[in-house]
Amino acid sequence: MRYFVELSYFGKAYHGWQNQPNSISVQEVLETNLSKVLRSDVEIVGAGRTDAGVHARQMYAHFDYNKPLDKALLKYKLNSMLPKDIGIAGIFEVRNDAHARFDAISRSYEYHVVQEKDVFSQDLVWLMRQQVDIEKMNEAAAILKTYTSFKSFSRSRTDVKTYNCRIDQAEWKKQDNKLVFHITADRFLRNMVRAIVGTLIDIGQNKYPVSRMHKIIESEDRGEAGASAPAHGLYLTRIVYPENIRLE
Secondary structure: OEEEEEEEEOHHHOOOOOOOOOOOOHHHHHHHHHHHHHOOOOOOEEOOOOOOOOEEEEEEEEEEOOOOOOHHHHHHHHHHHOOOOEEEEEEEEEOOOOOOOOOOOEEEEEEEEEOOOOHHHOOOOEEOOOOOOHHHHHHHHHHHOOOOEOHHHOOOOOOOOOOEOOEEEEEEEEEOOEEEEEEEEOOOOOOHHHHHHHHHHHHHOOOOOOOHHHHHHHHOOHHHOOOOOOHHHEEEEEEEOOHHHEOO
16 A cells, blocks of 8 residues: 655755765655654655755655555654654555656745845745845746756756756745745756756846846756755745545
């Protein structure tokens, strides 16, 4: 039987989602505690990777277990055992061939920027004091939706076979005292959102014209794009799956 786990986490203490040989990851902590509860070695597969320090409001992972589970009780036990920065929102049974990573239809991220110091949100937002032109940033962001290959925004050393992604949304919005970048795509490359945000901020600060976005994307050169925005301002916010993968 295959089960999906819906969870959230505050990423400051973790070296990203995926297991690392010498660093603590969200995946490792979840696997360890799930194996303890089920008294069996359990491996979990996540919907994707998040970088060190990145947060997730909604993440999914799947695992296999050969017995029916009391899912409400399992959720309760896991939340009792997990550290305070990882929380389980739900557990549900899915088709045996359902896959947390490959069956995802879309993924959405937000990036949060503030321009005045707030001591209570320092691990949750990027404090960037320079003024920016949000209209220019949105003009440049709209250009992203007209391309499909994003090698210029990918980490250089990566094992992906293709740099193609379909970006459905890319937009900055003002929310209270924040600037929030919303982006949705069918998939993302490693470091892609942070590299895009850094590039858009450069354009918003008038370091480059909006039209430079075309040159950056078409160059397929990471060196042409801006520096990556800090990890702690980034949130994985939503992952969408086909409705027919659930068995309940």
